[in-house]
Amino acid sequence: GEDVEQSLFLSVREGDSSVINCTYTDSSSTYLYWYKQEPGAGLQLLTYIFSNMDMKQDQRLTVLLNKKDKHLSLRIADTQTGDSAIYFCAEGLDSSYKLIFGSGTRLLVRP
């Protein structure tokens, strides 16, 4: 079946690194995504990784994929107060182009 799970909440101090974790169940996922949602706004695509990759780095963001364990993580280096938001993990099923979303991890960055 299709299921994506994330922890609900993460609190970090400004300047520290944040690591948000996600697990998924569908081994046929082609792409895995990280979206950011700020209060009262829609979802903004942060980054994505193709399922045959292990790692992708994009400025302060590092995505790690462990396909064997179906585990995805998003690391934000030098976390800023502007990074406070809800982060959604999603898996893309290539056959239908639909996305299956996790429940989101609320990141709180303390000054």
Added chain:
Amino acid sequence: NAGVTQTPKFRILKIGQSMTLQCTQDMNHNYMYWYRQDPGMGLKLIYYSVGAGITDKGEVPNGYNVSRSTTEDFPLRLELAAPSQTSVYFCASSYTTGSGNTIYFGEGSWLTVV
């Protein structure tokens, strides 16, 4: 560049009323989607469309209808509003590329059914 535009942003409905959430995109995307987001939850797919004239059910289609007469527009219809339909609704669109299915979201429509 407007992207994905949804209207209205906020709406309060009485039980049994009907309404249409409008969605339009100006990116010439062939795929369009409607999601709902309940408090503290992820997004659930209601309906999607892979092109004009083609629609298909997602995970939670009951109580909704859609149509796709043009590439740009993908309205979502609630015929008999129920309190369980109180949610935030997101319209989205995408195109298929070699780099994956990048989905662009609208800003959301907050709907309360009382």
